[in-house]
Amino acid sequence: MKIFRIVLLLCLFVYVAFYTKLQRLESMDWADSLEVSIYPINAGGNESTDHYIQTLTTDKFGGIETFFNKQWGDYHEVDFQPVTLTLKPPVLSQPPSPPTDGHVINIMLWSLRLRLWSYQNSVGDDKSTVTIFVRYFPVNNHEKLAHSLGLQKGLIGVVNGYASDDYQEQNHVVIAHELLHTVGATDKYDLTSGQPLYPTGFAVPSARYSQTKAEIMAGKIPINEKESMMPSSLRQCVIGHQTATEIGWLDGDV
Numbered sequence: 001m002k003i004f005r006i007v008l009l010l011c012l013f014v015y016v017a018f019y020t021k022l023q024r025l026e027s028m029d030w031a032d033s034l035e036v037s038i039y040p041i042n043a044g045g046n047e048s049t050d051h052y053i054q055t056l057t058t059d060k061f062g063g064i065e066t067f068f069n070k071q072w073g074d075y076h077e078v079d080f081q082p083v084t085l086t087l088k089p090p091v092l093s094q095p096p097s098p099p100t101d102g103h104v105i106n107i108m109l110w111s112l113r114l115r116l117w118s119y120q121n122s123v124g125d126d127k128s129t130v131t132i133f134v135r136y137f138p139v140n141n142h143e144k145l146a147h148s149l150g151l152q153k154g155l156i157g158v159v160n161g162y163a164s165d166d167y168q169e170q171n172h173v174v175i176a177h178e179l180l181h182t183v184g185a186t187d188k189y190d191l192t193s194g195q196p197l198y199p200t201g202f203a204v205p206s207a208r209y210s211q212t213k214a215e216i217m218a219g220k221i222p223i224n225e226k227e228s229m230m231p232s233s234l235r236q237c238v239i240g241h242q243t244a245t246e247i248g249w250l251d252g253d254v
């Protein structure tokens, strides 16, 4: 049966290679605005989440565009809109869950399945469009949401968020973070402690523990060596130098 699995894997790989966005964007020159499609998903499966999704409009995601416009302005003198978001119709199926065992072959298979699933559920999107699926959960249970993710290969993000206007700003922080992963930004927090890494994960490294904002890829505002807090909105976030370099906004070695 092992040979069967390998053949199946190869077939799947060839299919994905030819028919989906296999490669990351070759060079992100930021000459044109990056197109981003947002696909909402009712992950909780209940009616109130459905109702919330019906209230969504492209305008409701405008805060994310504003964030990128402002950050661009901090690095460049010419006005430019780096990111254009469009709300797409809801997707009715759920993305494949990531493996929990951490085996390389399972992660590879899952990544292929995710890209295939994304391809099937984002019909009509251009090859260079970043596809973000936002899985909305009901707020009432207050269970911790699973990790969101952004894949550079395939330009796919899967964001877990809460189906409530009260959480819209927080959802936007996560969407911006995962969106930046798809164009090459790396995490800037300690994977064990969750603390922002110094200096790359600090909005203003020279201010050390007197930060008022979070570096978006660190995701938190450091308070002291052991504590940090979540930014309340994208207005409390910045794209730091290292992230700006990784995504091609600044020249220099990554």
Ligand SMILES: [Zn+2]
Pocket (backbone or CB within 6 Å): 177, 181, 186, 187
């Ligand atoms: Zn991340």
